[in-house]
Amino acid sequence: MAPHSSAPHDPDAAPSARAESQRERILDAAQRCFIARGFHAATVSDIATEAGISQGLMYRYFDNKRAMILALIERQLQSDQQSMRRNPLSADIVENLLAIHQLWTRGESIAGVDAAIASVALYAEITAEAQRDPVVADVLQRHDRLTTQTVCDWLRQHDLARGAAIDEAGLQRRTLLMRTVVEGLAMRAVRDPDIAPQTVRAMLAGAMAQVLND
Amino acid sequence: MAPHSSAPHDPDAAPSARAESQRERILDAAQRCFIARGFHAATVSDIATEAGISQGLMYRYFDNKRAMILALIERQLQSDQQSMRRNPLSADIVENLLAIHQLWTRGESIAGVDAAIASVALYAEITAEAQRDPVVADVLQRHDRLTTQTVCDWLRQHDLARGAAIDEAGLQRRTLLMRTVVEGLAMRAVRDPDIAPQTVRAMLAGAMAQVLND
Numbered sequence: 030m031a032p033h034s035s036a037p038h039d040p041d042a043a044p045s046a047r048a049e050s051q052r053e054r055i056l057d058a059a060q061r062c063f064i065a066r067g068f069h070a071a072t073v074s075d076i077a078t079e080a081g082i083s084q085g086l087m088y089r090y091f092d093n094k095r096a097m098i099l100a101l102i103e104r105q106l107q108s109d110q111q112s113m114r115r116n117p118l119s120a121d122i123v124e125n126l127l128a129i130h131q132l133w134t135r136g137e138s139i140a141g142v143d144a145a146i147a148s149v150a151l152y153a154e155i156t157a158e159a160q161r162d163p164v165v166a167d168v169l170q171r172h173d174r175l176t177t178q179t180v181c182d183w184l185r186q187h188d189l190a191r192g193a194a195i196d197e198a199g200l201q202r203r204t205l206l207m208r209t210v211v212e213g214l215a216m217r218a219v220r221d222p223d224i225a226p227q228t229v230r231a232m233l234a235g236a237m238a239q240v241l242n243d
Numbered sequence: 244m245a246p247h248s249s250a251p252h253d254p255d256a257a258p259s260a261r262a263e264s265q266r267e268r269i270l271d272a273a274q275r276c277f278i279a280r281g282f283h284a285a286t287v288s289d290i291a292t293e294a295g296i297s298q299g300l301m302y303r304y305f306d307n308k309r310a311m312i313l314a315l316i317e318r319q320l321q322s323d324q325q326s327m328r329r330n331p332l333s334a335d336i337v338e339n340l341l342a343i344h345q346l347w348t349r350g351e352s353i354a355g356v357d358a359a360i361a362s363v364a365l366y367a368e369i370t371a372e373a374q375r376d377p378v379v380a381d382v383l384q385r386h387d388r389l390t391t392q393t394v395c396d397w398l399r400q401h402d403l404a405r406g407a408a409i410d411e412a413g414l415q416r417r418t419l420l421m422r423t424v425v426e427g428l429a430m431r432a433v434r435d436p437d438i439a440p441q442t443v444r445a446m447l448a449g450a451m452a453q454v455l456n457d
Contacts, residue, residue: 067371070283136374150374156433157281157367160350166433173434202445205431205438209446213427217419219370219380220387224419231416232423239449 052090055080056104059097064150068098068158098158099168105147106172110179118187118241123233126214130229133218146215153219180204187241199242207240266304269294270318273311278364282312282372312372313382319361320386324393332401332455337447340428344443347432360429367433394418401455413456421454 058080062071073094077084091097133149146152159166181204188195210233217224272294276285287308291298305311347363360366373380395418402409424447431438 065375067281067283067375069281150371153367153371153374156430157364157371159433160364160367161279161281169434170436177435198442198445201439201442202449205442205446206450209424209427209431209450211427212430213423213425216370216426216430217423219373220383221391222384225415228412228415228419231412232419235416235453236420236423236450239453 048090051082051086052100055082055087055090056097056100059091059094060101060148060151063098063101063154064148068094068154095162095164098155098165101151102155102165102169102172106176108147109176113179113183117190118183120237120241120243122237122241123230126211126233126237127226127230130214130218131226133215134222134224136219146212149215149219152212152215177204177208180207184240184242193242203240203242206236210236210240262304265296265300266314269296269301269304270311270314273305273308274315274362274365277312277315277368278362282308282368309376309378312369312379315365316369316379316383316386320390322361323390327393327397331404332397334451334455334457336451336455337444340425340447340451341440341444344428344432345440347429348436348438350433360426363429363433366426366429391418391422394421398454398456407456417454417456420450424450424454 055076059071059076062076062079065071066075071094073084073087076094076097077087080087091100133146136150155165155169159169181200184200184203184207185195188200214229214233269290273285273290276290276293279285280289285308287298287301290308290311291301294301305314347360350364369379369383373383395414398414398417398421399409402414428443428447
């Protein structure tokens, strides 16, 4: 490691930060285009226009659209992991999921991406693409296992904090229930946005009682 | 009503049956193309080739791709309703859902469409499209409410058969849990196809105990 690597006036730092922000800008543009037009119909040219940069410059960051979708999967994973590490699991989970459900019903992408699914449209698009492209499927499945591990650790911390005995099979079951309910609820938000919030709250209360093992 | 409308040798019957079978053939082809290429990338010409008919003839059945996706939504609804009317809700639901989950993990479309989601890829594609096209969203949401009603009636019949008191708020909650778990499980099947079946069974057993109110 170069001795000046973390110095505040590192001459390499500025270009690298610029590159990172450029890369994020392209990913934001790709996400908007994939949501608006679908992965296959959105062109590299659309994405460059949306990002406000040249196609030539864009190719310095991403070889093709597939590289962008893989980077979007990675970004969601990191966001989910950070969110779970920052916020211990608690009884607030019902109200938190209810608030996220309300954003989903309005078709909003969730700013700061503090949700397991930042955009239902992008989530659905990536799920559909994973069934067409084995490379996307492979990366998605690898990342999915990491997220499952993070959720499982999250539940384990909850059990340890309560002094509960650790039951690995039970943790697997509760992790799967948590993920199934969150992802199913995202689908429900698109397909039945007018559902009564009290029904969602009651369903979540029952399901989360099993997840929390309370 | 014409007096010969249900006679076995009705001269109108043969062409109508042919038209119905032609229409089904086009929908099967559209479904395969939407799954393989995505709704926007699949062209009307691809679908005509896949169905083995001319584009001109195809336009006598469907004005455009959107009309096909709406007909696919309708077909899924009818299949779901028939399936629930034929099969009363029972404790077998856990093993039935587990069997469907196994088909989903292999990316198979489910023949006979005796499943709430015949193809995860098509389900994801339609969900993504509903966020782009308000006409698709409107039809999807209308049909979704009919399916919810059918699931709710299915649970009500289960309660009546056991002589249980009918609790409408509880039925709404259990209906939402049923739909959320089925749809979330479809997503899980694509994203984590290698999950241990015993974990899926244990999760379903817990969730379905709440759905059945047993």
